[in-house]
Amino acid sequence: MKIRYLLLHAYGLGGTIRTVFNQAGAMAELGHQVEIVSVIRRRNAPQFGLDSRVKIVTLVDQRERILADSLGRKVWRRLRGKMVPWGEFAAEYFTERVEKAVIDYVSGLDDGILVTTRPALNLISARRTPKGVIRVAQDHMNLAAYPEPVRKEIARYYGRFDAVVVLTKTNQREYRALLPRTPVVRIPNAVHLSHEPSRQTDPIVVTAGRLVRQKGYDLLIPAFARAAERHPGWQLRIFGSGPKKDHLASLIEEHEMGDRIRLMGRTDRLDKELANASIYALSSRFEGLPMVMIEAMGQGLPVAAFDCPTGPADVLTPEVDGLLVPPEDVDGLAAALDRLMGDRELRLRIGAAAAQTALNYAPDVIMPLWEDLFSELLSREPIIDTHWTS
Incomplete structure (x- = not known):
């Protein structure tokens, strides 16, 4: 299967980036065609290791763009996009140029699975990705943490997704109450566990x-x-x-x-x-x-x-x-x-x-849940909610 992950900044740091890199690598190891799409790029190399079989592409390269904070704020007010609501935690990144690049990219897809990874990208995908693409929205935070304008847009548009994937039972309940007709599946992030236990000797x-x-x-x-x-x-x-x-x-x-x-x-x-x-x-x-x-x-x-x-x-x-x-x-x-x-x-x-x-x-517990979900979505059969129910 063909799987694309859309990240705001694949070259940055953060739990979402590391998690998506892990997911992408696991899917590539299983033999799937996997690509990570970075909306912006501000570094020369990723900060996390990535399976060599996973391709990274960039929509807007900003490595040469250096702006003072005050100038950046003026650019936001003058050139902000229209789809990403103010209050989304990364809203300042979505100028007209950046937002248009995302819209053009998702609008041009015609097959495979597109996984979007934050409200800004989810909202654009819900409104512009063609129905021939399997659309999956991830929420790496929780619904209650978002400001009211963001929750309002989520309620309005997330029902268009083939599935919304959340991390916890609490968030799953909240999304199901908000989106009763949309499959809301709980798949926690996989964590790579060290084999070096604490000695419990140092205070x-x-x-x-x-x-x-x-x-x-x-x-x-x-x-x-x-x-x-x-x-x-x-x-x-x-x-x-x-x-x-x-x-x-x-x-x-x-x-x-x-x-x-x-x-x-x-x-x-x-x-x-x-x-x-x-x-x-x-x-x-x-x-x-x-x-x-x-x-x-x-x-x-x-x-x-x-x-x-x-x-x-x-x-x-x-x-x-x-x-x-x-x-x-x-x-x-x-x-x-x-x-x-x-x-x-x-x-x-x-x-x-x-x-x-x-x-x-552990990855060997979590990653099969993703492959099972993608297979169910590609079959276009109704989701059977057996994911992470124990």
Whole structure:
């Protein structure tokens, strides 16, 4: 079968890009003809490894375009496209030129499967991809996280898809309520699990993700500071880069934690860092499916997490393979960290259960679900919803 994945920026960083690269590689390994289409390109090479059998093409090459922020904002106001609603998290990328390039590309297709990977691309595909193409929309976040203008457009146009694929049961229920006549299938992201388990000997709490408001590190820092008062040997290591770095550094100093909380920057050896840690903390305000959390679980790390929408509660069973506390409850997160930091046997028990849970997200479990879905869609038979029902 011929499968095309449409990404905003295949040369960037992020969980969606890594997930799509993994999916594309798995489909190519199964013998399918696979192509990744990058709407824009701002780097010379992809940041993630990709199967050599997968071709990458670009619609708008922006490697030579360097604009100051203020100029970029003026260009957006003057030349913004018309299909992507303001409030879509990447709306500023969709100038008239970029939007037209996407419209021209999808309008010119006449066969195979087109998988689009964010609301902006989904909305364009729903309105412009010919019906002779199998159209699949992925949601790598969750419906409730989008601003109202985006949800309104989703409700208006997503019913045109052959299938909408989501990551969690919670998001599946929300989409089914919104789109009762559209197949909404749950297929979680596959996670490549390391075979290097945590030794549970180093007093380190670890977390990883973009330094942005969504990840809630401004909540994790005071939570850790409170728990650390009772556990003087422990450290918190935050891996990632992003616009909130200076703010978080100031917050660390405000809590007088400069010697115990470290902003580590990006790393290409996260599996080693997880193996050196004893607890994984997830402090997000919202998630899609927290892949790094599942990777940490696969290495036997117990998790202390906010029960944010969505993701953690769709993966974790409280007190079995992780500890969940109410969303944005700094005191609750501090208490959960305190429990784990002070009880190695608890960490070992929860970590062992977490490693078993993570096996449900291994590629050999998840990737056949994608091939089965594509085969069903190509047969043009009604979807039998057996995907990820256990």
